[in-house]
Each structure stands twice: as C-alpha cells, then as structure tokens.
Amino acid sequence: MATDEESPPQPQRIPVGVSSCLLGEEVRYDGTHKRNPFVTEALSRYFEYVPVCPEVAIGLSTPRPPIRLEWDGERVRVRGVRHRSIEVTEAMADYGRRKGAELGWLSGYILKSKSPSCGMERVKVYKEDGHPAGFSSAGAYARQLMEQNPLLPVEEEGRLNDPALREGFVCRVFCYHRWQRLRAAGLTRGGLVGFHADHKLLLMAHDEQRMRELGRLVSRLGEEGLEAVAQRYIQGFMAALARPATRGRHANVLYHLLGYLKGDLEESDRREAVTVIEQYRQGMVPLIVPVTLLRHHFRHAPDPYVERQLYLYWSPPDLALLNAV
Structure with a gap:
C-alpha cells in the first residue's frame, strides 16, 4: 500500500x-x-x-x-x-x-x-x-x-x-473491481479476511454497523462454507458503501486514525490534527485537508495497520474527489 x-x-x-x-x-x-x-x-x-x-x-x-x-x-x-x-x-x-x-x-x-x-x-x-x-x-x-x-x-x-455522489460512485467502482480481481485470482479464506481488513475504515465511514456485522461474518469462516460467506459478505459490503458517508462518520474515522499516532506526535501536532478534523466536521474545510495531514504524519510514523487501509490512499489525486466533500 x-x-x-x-x-x-x-x-x-x-x-x-x-x-x-x-x-x-x-x-x-x-x-x-x-x-x-x-x-x-x-x-x-x-x-x-x-x-x-x-x-x-x-x-x-x-x-x-x-x-x-x-x-x-x-x-x-x-x-x-x-x-x-x-x-x-x-x-x-x-x-x-x-x-x-x-x-x-x-x-x-x-x-x-x-x-x-x-x-x-x-x-x-x-x-x-x-x-x-x-x-x-x-x-x-x-x-x-x-x-x-x-x-x-x-x-x-x-x-x-454532486461531489458526494461522484466520490461515492467512483469509490464503489474501485472497491468492486478489487473484489472481482480477488474472485478471479481464486478466493481463499485468507483473501477474504485480508479484503475486509483493507476496507475496514472505508466501511466505517459509510456504515459502521454493517462494518461490524461483516467483521463477525468473516470471523465465522471456520463454521460456514467459504462461498456462502463470500456471497453474503459482498452483498453487505456493497450495501454499506452505497450508504452515503457523512462528515460525522468521516470525522470518527479520522479520530480513529489519529489514535494510531499516539506517542508519535508532539502535543502541538496533535492539537493541530484535532483542530483540522473539527474544521472538517463543521464544514469549514474539505475532506482532503485532514486526510493530507494524516498522510503526512503516517509517512513519518508508519503503522502496518494503517498502511493497508484504503481509506487514506484509494482516491486518485487528479480526480480531486476529496476536495469537495
């Protein structure tokens, strides 16, 4: 990633x-x-x-x-x-x-x-x-x-x-294409677990309840057949992403990510991040502002969990999808 x-x-x-x-x-x-x-x-x-x-x-x-x-x-x-x-x-x-x-x-x-x-x-x-x-x-x-x-x-x-509908549609296309590639390569239990881990924070921004339900579904792979779980998983996954993300849910994800920088940031940097997240929550700045700030901090304090998350990195910068949501 x-x-x-x-x-x-x-x-x-x-x-x-x-x-x-x-x-x-x-x-x-x-x-x-x-x-x-x-x-x-x-x-x-x-x-x-x-x-x-x-x-x-x-x-x-x-x-x-x-x-x-x-x-x-x-x-x-x-x-x-x-x-x-x-x-x-x-x-x-x-x-x-x-x-x-x-x-x-x-x-x-x-x-x-x-x-x-x-x-x-x-x-x-x-x-x-x-x-x-x-x-x-x-x-x-x-x-x-x-x-x-x-x-x-x-x-x-x-x-x-509509900026939000545009960002949501392109995100769904990118994610569905990743699922199709996973299936084409031969779906495995490990592949499904990894797919969910990669998209966890994206799901949280759209539908936290479904994100948790999908996590529980994946955790039952040892009890149910892979194909049955996969079918239920992708249905729930696409339904979750079809729910529009909100500033409040995005802010929750951003704070969640900020928690992974605990101990790595100076107090002044932490306060700046909190200020920018709150400015986003209140509609004062677009999503690209806190996302760019967190990307900057994670470059200097990389975290294996965050590195695999598509949330911060999926959107092509030349499309400027996060600049208006």
Whole structure:
C-alpha cells in the first residue's frame, strides 16, 4: 500500500459500461450526442468504457421518432411519442436481460439520466393520452441491467455533478473491481479476511454497523462454507458503501486514525490534527485537508495497520474527489 500522497498505481483501467451518447456518439433520437467531459476526460484515465445504446441495438434508426415510458393501466410500456405504431417494450426488455447477463464482468456503469431506455431512476411515465401517470420509473434497459446485476455500482451522469455522489460512485467502482480481481485470482479464506481488513475504515465511514456485522461474518469462516460467506459478505459490503458517508462518520474515522499516532506526535501536532478534523466536521474545510495531514504524519510514523487501509490512499489525486466533500 502506498504511504505517500500519491494514489496506488493503477495497473489497468477498470471496465465500466456507459451510455454511448455520453462518449460523444451521435446516437440520440435527434441524431445528436450528450458528451460528458467528466466521463470522457477525467474518468477515462481510470475507466475502460464499454459503450451501449440499447435503442440503436434493438434496431431503431438514428435519427428516429422519440419514445417514452407509457402506463397502459397494467404495465409500463415503451412506445413512440407521436408514432403510435412504435412498440418496443418486449424488444427492450429482452435486450436488457441479455445484455445485463453478458456484461456481468463490468465493475460499474454510467447511464444517461431521464432516458426512457437508460435512465437509472425518476424517468417520467405517461398515460396513453399523454398526461403524466403520476409516478416515475427506471428506463426499460436500465431496469433489466440492474436486476441482472444487483451488486453493480450504477450512476447517472447528471448525479455525478454532486461531489458526494461522484466520490461515492467512483469509490464503489474501485472497491468492486478489487473484489472481482480477488474472485478471479481464486478466493481463499485468507483473501477474504485480508479484503475486509483493507476496507475496514472505508466501511466505517459509510456504515459502521454493517462494518461490524461483516467483521463477525468473516470471523465465522471456520463454521460456514467459504462461498456462502463470500456471497453474503459482498452483498453487505456493497450495501454499506452505497450508504452515503457523512462528515460525522468521516470525522470518527479520522479520530480513529489519529489514535494510531499516539506517542508519535508532539502535543502541538496533535492539537493541530484535532483542530483540522473539527474544521472538517463543521464544514469549514474539505475532506482532503485532514486526510493530507494524516498522510503526512503516517509517512513519518508508519503503522502496518494503517498502511493497508484504503481509506487514506484509494482516491486518485487528479480526480480531486476529496476536495469537495
């Protein structure tokens, strides 16, 4: 584990699915794109994209008449807005199920918001007369994708403008990719124990109760089968990371880390660290400030437990994810 202010080296980019239009491909119904600079520039240094446009994939032309989600009184269908002969409900569902199963190796997915095919949530649903149905849904393709891959970190490009959601999504992708690599290498009891130890403080920042439950689960490896425990573990792990971290929980983790420097810091340095942590808790400074200070102190007083913790070191500095949370 790196112990300086640089991120751990990335040996390869992480495979992530993406709505094709977000990469600049002109596949939208009107023949345009929705290129997203954060997706195409910043994240592309770490993500290897697998682009998908489900509407083109099921045979719709570009450009094409627009489609929408429509409630027929029994189910949500995918139909043309003006061209009522367009009915692609089953085609979209079949493609979503097939593609969702095919892409189970991905470590994350970025979807186009508000799209009747790709929207992750809050996509408008209409009645047959064109009036709002009074509820919203996921896009028809996105729904199948997420049902097929319940552990997969999924986010919409619009929500990536929120610093906390952006940091949380990228963190989940990095961690899920680490899990996939662990499984691909051949999961062992020692590997699972080590994985939990590496991520313990990250889990604490998101969901301390689940962190403790996962620790108890790992401790029962001698009593239960490895595969059964692993399945329950990763379900709880991803659910924990999906819970947004808060300033209060981050501050608790930072104080926990400060405890490992007891006896190594001058009193003035300890007071400075406490002041900076409290400034972060109160919203006066971003997370990168106390994290950088603690990284500095641990460079001079390394600790084996802290060195293996991803909490201080996982985030690539050029993405500046901790600078706004």
